[in-house]
Amino acid sequence: MNTAAAEVLGAMITPAVLISASGTLVLSTSNRMSRVVDRVRVLAAEAEYAKSPQGTSLAPRRAALIASQLAQLARRALILRRALTTFYTSIGLLVATSIGIALVVLLNWKSALLAVTPGIAGACALLYGCLLLLREARLAIVSTLEEMAYAREAVEPGGGTAR
Secondary structure, eight states: OOHHHHHHHHHTHHHHHHHHHHHHHHHHHHHHHHHHHHHHHHHHHHHHHHHSTTSOOOOHHHHHHHHHHHHHHHHHHHHHHHHHHHHHHHHHHHHHHHHHHHHHHHTTOSOOHHHHHHHHHHHHHHHHHHHHHHHHHHHHHHHHHHHHHHHHHHHSGGGOOOO
């Protein structure tokens, strides 16, 4: 194999690994978004049924919980959309890095800025997307704890007291 070709392929390994990581995060984030959408549909159906002629009206506490959950789900959906956009941007930047590496090596350019700049930007985008997922996970936990408190109140004698 030509030395230049081996050098190019070797240099392109790091962006390829990061592209793979970004792809995995896209898949994971898409699954999280699907769960948010499914939960919104369940809550919306419950609220719709309660307002229908055959339905019974929701208890005030349940109605408040549904409203709170929908607000939290809206925040989570927006964060997940931003994370997905960030991960797709990261993939694009890392592909640009691979192309930049190839051009720098094959054309024997002295400056590697064409390869380094999108690589750093892609890595930063990947980090930012991960931070967004951390934020979304925290919101998911808050929402889950709120639902658990509601369920505990419903099943414990005396309306459930916080411990």
